[in-house]
Amino acid sequence: MPMAEPLIVVVDPVVTCDVCPHPWQEHDRLGVRYCTATVAAALARRCICS
Numbered sequence: 001m002p003m004a005e006p007l008i009v010v011v012d013p014v015v016t017c018d019v020c021p022h023p024w025q026e027h028d029r030l031g032v033r034y035c036t037a038t039v040a041a042a043l044a045r046r047c048i049c050s
């Protein structure tokens with residue numbers, strides 16, 4: 001009996017923000033813009049997530 005292909009489906013893995021400890025999913029639109037700008041400018045500032 002041949003080995004079956006593992007049917008592992010990765011469902012929406014949590015992607016953590018590069019500049020704050022929050023998953024991107026928890027960012028609102030302003031937070032996404034803020035953290036994206038922080039990444040782009042390599043700033044060391046706190047996020048505005050609440």
Ligand SMILES: [Zn+2]
Nearest residue numbers: 017020035047
């Ligand atoms: Zn963030």
Ligand SMILES: [Zn+2]
Nearest residue numbers: 020022047049
């Ligand atoms: Zn955050």
